[in-house]
Amino acid sequence: MRDLAKGLPTQTRVVFALALRETRTRFGQHQLGYLWGLLEPAFFIGTFWAMFAAVDRTTPMGMDIVPFLATGVIPYSLTVKTADRVSLAVDANRAMLFYPHVQPLDLVFARGLLELTTYLVVFVVILGGYALATHAFVIDDVLQIFLGLSLAAVLGVAFGTVLCALTVMNNTVQRIKGPLMRPLFWTSGLFFAAAMIPLKYREYLLWNPILHCVEIVRDGWFPQYRAVDASPGYVLMWIVLLAFAGLTLERRVRTRVQLT
Amino acid sequence: MIELHDVTKAYRTKAGEHVVLDRLSCTFEDRVSVGILGVNGAGKSTLLRILGGAEQPDAGQIVRHGRVSWPIGFAGGFNSSLSGEENCRFAARIYGADIDEVVEFARGFAEVGHYFHMPVRTYSSGMRARLAFGLSMAIDFDTYLVDEVTAVGDARFQAKCKEAFAERRERSTVIIVSHQLRTIRQYADRYALLRRGKLHFFDDIDEVARIYKAAA
Numbered sequence: 219m220r221d222l223a224k225g226l227p228t229q230t231r232v233v234f235a236l237a238l239r240e241t242r243t244r245f246g247q248h249q250l251g252y253l254w255g256l257l258e259p260a261f262f263i264g265t266f267w268a269m270f271a272a273v274d275r276t277t278p279m280g281m282d283i284v285p286f287l288a289t290g291v292i293p294y295s296l297t298v299k300t301a302d303r304v305s306l307a308v309d310a311n312r313a314m315l316f317y318p319h320v321q322p323l324d325l326v327f328a329r330g331l332l333e334l335t336t337y338l339v340v341f342v343v344i345l346g347g348y349a350l351a352t353h354a355f356v357i358d359d360v361l362q363i364f365l366g367l368s369l370a371a372v373l374g375v376a377f378g379t380v381l382c383a384l385t386v387m388n389n390t391v392q393r394i395k396g397p398l399m400r401p402l403f404w405t406s407g408l409f410f411a412a413a414m415i416p417l418k419y420r421e422y423l424l425w426n427p428i429l430h431c432v433e434i435v436r437d438g439w440f441p442q443y444r445a446v447d448a449s450p451g452y453v454l455m456w457i458v459l460l461a462f463a464g465l466t467l468e469r470r471v472r473t474r475v476q477l478t
Numbered sequence: 479m480i481e482l483h484d485v486t487k488a489y490r491t492k493a494g495e496h497v498v499l500d501r502l503s504c505t506f507e508d509r510v511s512v513g514i515l516g517v518n519g520a521g522k523s524t525l526l527r528i529l530g531g532a533e534q535p536d537a538g539q540i541v542r543h544g545r546v547s548w549p550i551g552f553a554g555g556f557n558s559s560l561s562g563e564e565n566c567r568f569a570a571r572i573y574g575a576d577i578d579e580v581v582e583f584a585r586g587f588a589e590v591g592h593y594f595h596m597p598v599r600t601y602s603s604g605m606r607a608r609l610a611f612g613l614s615m616a617i618d619f620d621t622y623l624v625d626e627v628t629a630v631g632d633a634r635f636q637a638k639c640k641e642a643f644a645e646r647r648e649r650s651t652v653i654i655v656s657h658q659l660r661t662i663r664q665y666a667d668r669y670a671l672l673r674r675g676k677l678h679f680f681d682d683i684d685e686v687a688r689i690y691k692a693a694a
Contacts, residue, residue, distance in 0.1 A: 228574070235571035243559055316555035317548050318531035319572045473534045 232319050236311075236328035237335075244332070255336045256343055259295055263287045263344065266409065278411040281440050284348045289439050290408040292341050293431040296370040297377070297406075298399055300333040304378025305385055305395065323468060326382060330375035338367065345439070362438030369453045370431040376457045379464030386471045407432040412447050420447065427456040480506040480529055480546065480621060480653075485538035487524060498524045499535065500675025506621070508544075511652040512679075513666030515659065515690050520672045522655035523549065526623045529653065544620030545573075550611060551625030558599035562590060562609050565598060566616070573617050580616040587612030587642070589635075608635060615642045622646065624654040626661070640664065659687055 245252045266287050270277075277286045307325040314320045341363075349357070357363070384391045406428040412420055423429055424447055433448035487499040498521035506512055506529075516522045526549040527533040528540065548555060556565050563581055570580035585594050588609040593601060601609070614622070622643075643652060643665065654665045655672075662669060662683070669686040671678045673693065680686045 231574055232572045235568055238571070239557065239560070239564075239568050242564060243557065313555055313557060316532060317569065317572060318546070473536060 228319065229324065232324050233327045233331065236314065236320065236324055237331045239314075240328055240332050256340055259288075259291055259337075259340050260344060262291050262295075266291070270409075278414045279440075279442055281411070281436070281443060282348075282352075285345055285439055286411075286436070287408070288341070288344050288348075289435045290406070290432050292337055292344075293366055293370040293435050294402070294406045294408055294428055296333065296337045296367060297374040297428050297431065298402060300330055300371055300374030301378040301381060301399070302395070303333060304329050304375055305381035305392070307378070307382055308386055322382075322472065323379075326375065326379050330371065330378070333374065334368070334371040337371070341367065356441055357439060358441045359438040363435050364438075365450060366431050366434030366438060369434065369450060369457070370428065373427055373431065373453060373457050373460070376460035376464055380460055380467060383464060383467030383471050386474060387467075402426065402428055405429060411436065411443070412445065413443075424452075427453045479508050479543040479651075481541040482529075483539040483541070485528065485535045485540060487521075487528060487533075487535045497675050499528070501538070502675065502677060503538075504677055504679070506651065506653055508620075509647075509649075509651055510668055511647065511654070511666045512668045512670055513662030514653065514655040514670045514672055514677070515662055515686060516655065516657060516672035517693070518657055521675070522657070522672055523625055525672060525677075526625055526653070526655055530623050542621075545618070546621045547614055547617070547619040547623050549623045549625045550614040551607070556598045556606065556610070559597050561596055562588070562594045562598055562601070565609075566613050569613055569617065575617050580613070583616035584609065584612040587615055587638075611639060615646075619650060621651045621653060624652060624665070626656050626658075659683075659690065662686075 241252075245255060263284065267283055270283060270287075277283050304326050307329045308315075308322050311325045314325065315322065381391060381395055405423050405426045407423075412423065412429060412433050415423060430448045430450070430453045433445035434450060434453075436443050437445035437448065482502050482504050485499050485502045486497070488495045488497045490496075514522060514525065524533065528535050530546055530548050531540070531542070532548065555569070556562075557568070560568070563585070566581045566584045567577050569575075570577045588594070588605070588611070590601065590605045590609055593605060594609075598606060598609070646652075652665055654662065656662055669680045669683055671680070671686055671690060671693075678689075
């Protein structure tokens with residue numbers, strides 16, 4: 219317990235310093251800087267908006283198109299992009315392990331923290347901006363939105379930890395993870411709401427924990443939408459399982475991380 | 479003070495297991511600087527990384543009292559896309575030291591001029607080493623782990639390093655590894671020889687010299 223009390227401030231300091239450094243290396247290189255982190259999801263949403271308009275598709279239950287897409291894209295990105303970036307946390311920051319204070323898990327947490335912060339800012343700017351522009355400022359439940367986004371981020375970190383440990387074992391993981399994660403793009407509710415899917419298919423789609431996160435966020439944003447199928451407990455179960463697997467693997471490969 | 483209890487470390491190579499440290503138990507006392515000699519490949523750098531905690535042993539326990547540095551020597555631990563200053567700020571942050579003080583000290587010590595604000599990737603190897611050395615001197619450690627200090631800089635800079643160490647010898651301990659007798663002699667109070675996974679301690683440099691030369 220005394221060790222924990224002594225270790226915790228140090229670890230907090232290290233994770234914070236790493237996250238700051240990561241911000242600098244990730245966004246400091248370009249002229250646009252942090253704006254780039256904002257433009258990427260905005261571009262994503264814009265593309266789908268255009269596609270929806272082109273095929274004349276309407277959103278379910280009269281949800282506004284921009285919030286509908288944003289509440290799908292952002293939680294999805296929070297899980298998938300975070301997992302992707304965390305999976306390379308050790309590979310890209312090997313030099314930092316030179317400092318004994320910095321342990322592989324700190325690199326994982328730092329990247330997770332940066333992703334969560336970035337997407338929270340993105341969420342506030344895109345949806346807040348939209349709400350201000352259209353004067354449609356009705357948010358149903360802010361805390362629930364935050365719950366959904368946090369669950370998505372932690373899920374991404376847990377999944378990323380597994381991928382990261384596997385990457386240390388064998389680098390080909392990086393090549394196969396793309397195709398492996400591709401189905402998540404189609405099943406996470408980016409272009410549909412769970413309620414509009416026939417029950418017999420919905421059951422299977424709901425295996426995907428990201429869909430739950432998306433539904434939770436939508437429920438929190440739209441007063442008219444109730445995500446009856448979404449369950450935070452189910453997402454939590456995935457998080458616990460993945461974290462368990464990830465941390466076990468991390469212990470296994472801990473001595474194998476080559477410093478240089 | 480650093481205590482080692484049955485510390486074992488082996489690397490898997492194509493030719494089988496290569497044991498670097500073999501059930502090593504010893505104590506590095508406070509304010510007794512130790513010079514560790516070993517031929518290339520004896521595991522000196524591995525020992526330093528394990529002492530510092532950057533690398534985990536396969537078995538055994540290490541108990542550290544006080545603040546132990548990272549292995550100081552050739553510039554490691556720098557992010558090459560960040561500037562020298564940003565790297566110093568990062569190190570100060572993780573060690574909870576005063577950022578401005580660390581940056582000022584490192585800048586003064588490293589003598590890299592305006593390169594201090596440029597990415598470390600643009601540095602020459604000498605500049606990297608000087609910055610690494612300056613940075614490690616900027617943070618107060620109880621134990622300094624040093625890897626082959628002779629490689630850093632020209633004669634004048636080396637004199638400066640020696641002076642910096644002499645100043646710290648009063649309150650800090652230095653553990654230095656090298657394959658050169660000369661380096662060890664300059665910095666250490668006690669000597670040790672790393673051979674076949676074991677450390678053999680000596681108080682007399684001539685005795686180490688004799689055995690080391692016979693072995694090499």
